[in-house]
Amino acid sequence: MYLIVTEKETAAKRIAAILAENKVKKVRYPKLGVETYEFAYGGHERTVVMGLSGHVVGIDFPKEYNNWQKNSAKDLIDADIIVTTTNKKIVTALKVIGKDADLVTIATDYDREGELIGVEALSLIQSVNPKVKFNRALYSAITPKDITHAFENLTTVNFNLADAGHSREVIDLVWGASLTRYISLCAGRLGKLFLSVGRVQSPTLALIVEREKEREAFVPVDYWEIEATLETKKKESFVSEYHLNRIFEKEVAERIFKNVIVGGFAKVAAVEAKERKEKPPIPFNTTEFYVAANAIGISVNNAKRMYQTLYEAGYLSYPRTDSTIYPESLELRSLIEMFIGTEFEVYAKKLLKQKTLTPTQGKKEDPAHPPIHPVAPAKRSDMKEDEWKVYELVVRRFLATFAGEAEWHTLRVNIDINEAENKEEFKVNGSRLTDEGWRWYYPYNKPEDRLLPPLSEGDVLKVTHKEFYEKETQPPSRYGQGRLIRLMDDLGLGTKATRADIINKLISRYYIHGNPLQPTKMAYAVVDTLEQYTPTIVKPEMTKRLEEDMDKISEGKIKEGDVLAESREMLNIIFEDLEKNSEDIAKSLQSGLLEDKIVGKCQLCDSDLIIRKSKKGSRFIGCSGYPDCSYSLPLPRTGQVVVTDKMCDEHKMAKIKIITEGKRPWEFGCPACNFNDWERQKEEADKKGQTMIPFGEAVKKAQARAKAKSKSETPETLSDIKGLGEASLKKLNDAKVETIEDLAAANTEKLAKKTGISVKNLDKWKEAANAAKAAKATKEESDSNE
């Protein structure tokens, strides 16, 4: 029997379909709980393709190290490492099926982890079938061309490459587990609240902490901006601004403002017209997809989840790839042709009419998987609304990579207000999209046209209005999830498959929260401690160094054992230093922990108000001046209490957020406001002789009311949409567009033709309709969460 092992089930199915000379038989092993694909191939009467599920074995320390207190964290450095089964079903099946194999082809992904996964599978087979022969198939895309080529050119298993992957596993475990244990024990944070440390998560956390520190250290500088509204002879007006965007001296700003006289005159000093070309975007890899999805309001988590659903349903290609270059074996033309007969037909047809189909390409190649692209056509009704958004994004991006450049006509106009010594230089920039090019296919975040009336040098203008703005420079902004993922990619932190998970991990460990992301004080304390005693683990350089070592291992230049020995030696030295300073480390970690609990100052005695636990285990806000002062406020019973940086102006107290895993954060707000509200309600209830519902419930109801109120501000019917008047409403109704949902689903170009309303207006209204629908959906979702 000939056994082919792939990294995942879908690959097994598709490879079988390509290789099979006749029909493929799907074989179920009910006792094992797996499915294989069997057929005749290349002289092997019985060929079996079986899919794994990524790593089916892992590594860990022996059981006796499980007790955190019994073994010192340092003991983990040189502890034995054992292989553990992480997917029992597949491991068992692999042994049962592998026992009968004469030949095994490892057909896992074409990358380092793929090689390791392959060797893991091979070892399992060899444990029951030591004499089995084996080889390796390498392919970059599951296309007939690539797969046939791979199986006609089978090669050898690269054990050095697998060793490199294995060294990564060991180093991550040893460093991560020992430092996690050490820091947690030091801070006295055991059980669910342990403090984690790792080669990828800690540098990522440090990025967020560093950014927050920059924000804190930022000193804002005052500046001023001045605008003047000008009018042409034909009474067309536009807004111009002082030629320096920011004026940093108040006297100068005041002088300029005084010199701009409403009713006075200005002159066009110069007009510079230019054409600007904009290149079409590169194909999506995982990172770029997350960034784009994030930019249209889909969180990285949701983007990941929905993409996975669409991948499993067969609409989109494999989700985890670094590649931004389509491989040659991908049949791009037929991928475009498949949209004929769908709502993307106009786009597909236009592309197919082009003389050549030359896609853009980025710089990154990934031998394991092609860039993200659609693999099957779909209708809106085939999937959920948000999934369609993801699908549409991928389709439009794919199509746009074949389209032409967009062209902008830009204008830079210099304007002199007044003459001679009173002259003040103003400017205005205009831009107009003259050739949509790829932006027709991919209309996301399209800059608005900034239209100007016709202006030529020497034109005389009238000043009709002026505006004086007092502003201050802003600190660098916090990272959003998309931006953080891109930054991690740039720094080599994590992989396409893990970056989103790493961010989730930092959130669930209460290190970071919010959107954009901000760190807790605990995160500061952990990062500061690590930076001082083991700077290696908080820097992307550790990953870089590991990559270099792994390259050398895979090239056979050094042995895995040597790399591991050196790594352990380094860690031992770090631990000597750590253990010498345990007391200081404990203190600084505990003060970070305390700071996260400070909510504000007590109104009665001016001591710190902190989050405390009662003897029964329930939480409350209490005064640190206790027992002299007994001021206190209640808190909800469950969920992690997070002190945000937003303050209640009335009570000078930080607003509170409650985080429960799997639910969206609950903006609890000011604890004093909350309590006052509840007391008021209680009084009323007492008057009526009713029993008051408990505090937590009351707060939740108030939340629900606030949400219902915010909903009424979003349009519910077409006539609620801003700018949509009665005449247009009638035209829309005539075209059978009667509800928000109808409009959201409409093809605006077709609708424009039918109704005579401009596409631009329709697009604007459609956007509002979509936003209303989305708001409704989020509301429903969050309601069901509560």
Place this chain on the structure above:
DNA sequence: GCAAGGTC
């Protein structure tokens, strides 16, 4: 209860 990497 520890990491990061696959996959679902």
